Amino acid sequence: MNKILVWDWPVRIGHWLLVGGFILAWLTGDGESWRLVHVLAGGSVVGVASFRLFWGFWGSRYARFADFVRGPQAARRYLLSLLKLQPEHHVGHNPAGGWAIVLLLGLGIATGLAGWCIYNDIGSDVLEELHEGLATAMLGVVFVHIAGVVSGSVLHGENLVRAMVDGKKAGLPQNAIRSAHPLAALVLLLWVASAAWWLAR
Ligand code: HEM
Numbered sequence: 660m661n662k663i664l665v666w667d668w669p670v671r672i673g674h675w676l677l678v679g680g681f682i683l684a685w686l687t688g689d690g691e692s693w694r695l696v697h698v699l700a701g702g703s704v705v706g707v708a709s710f711r712l713f714w715g716f717w718g719s720r721y722a723r724f725a726d727f728v729r730g731p732q733a734a735r736r737y738l739l740s741l742l743k744l745q746p747e748h749h750v751g752h753n754p755a756g757g758w759a760i761v762l763l764l765g766l767g768i769a770t771g772l773a774g775w776c777i778y779n780d781i782g783s784d785v786l787e788e789l790h791e792g793l794a795t796a797m798l799g800v801v802f803v804h805i806a807g808v809v810s811g812s813v814l815h816g817e818n819l820v821r822a823m824v825d826g827k828k829a830g831l832p833q834n835a836i837r838s839a840h841p842l843a844a845l846v847l848l849l850w851v852a853s854a855a856w857w858l859a860r
Pocket residue numbers: 670671673674677678681682711722751752753756760763764767801804805808819820821822823
């Protein structure tokens with residue numbers, strides 16, 4: 660197997676923006692003094708996640724939901740293969756990771772929108788509880804996600820974190836994506852900046 664291009668630029672840049680936005684939002688969640696930074700960080704998470712929904716239908720091969728969102732049976736089979744230490748190899752996301760991704764994107768949008776309502780004095784204390792509960796649930800999924808990435812990397816003998824940086828994984832040359840879509844990445848950056856600004860205004 661060769662090293663082939665699997666993750667396009669929007670997937671990679673979107674991922675690391677999501678990581679940065681999520682961490683910053685967590686660090687600035689308490690108190691008034693960092694409120695604007697918190698709202699901008701949360702707005703970036705909403706921006707990336709909403710772009711990713713679009714990219715999940717119109718993006719490159721492995722970015723598409725159709726490539727990695729599978730039924731519970733497939734996720735179960737993949738997890739069992741991990742336990743047997745004979746992991747199924749997937750060029751794109753594995754079926755268990757696919758569920759974590761859908762959850763992270765959904766929770767990112769829901770948490771951000773609940774936060775936006777609070778910021779604009781819409782809703783009541785219940786919404787604050789909801790915002791905190793969703794953020795905590797997301798943190799839980801992030802831990803599971805990171806555990807999955809680490810165990811997948813070890814069991815596959817493939818550095819998945821580096822793959823999220825250079826976009827390359829083991830695969831057959833004919834399975835590589837043809838373009839890294841740099842222009843779409845530019846659109847992503849503009850979209851995220853606009854979403855963060857609009858939500859924080
Ligand atoms: C430093 C901690 C993190 C590391 C090392 C990491 C690493 C990775 C890796 C290696 C993948 C690709 C998995 C695969 O090969 O199938 C991935 C995918 C993903 N991760 Fe993370 N991750 C981290 C934190 C996060 C956080 C905090 C979030 C969300 C807030 C997140 C959301 C996602 C999403 C949505 C994907 C799918 C990417 C896409 O298809 O667009 N990750 N992550």
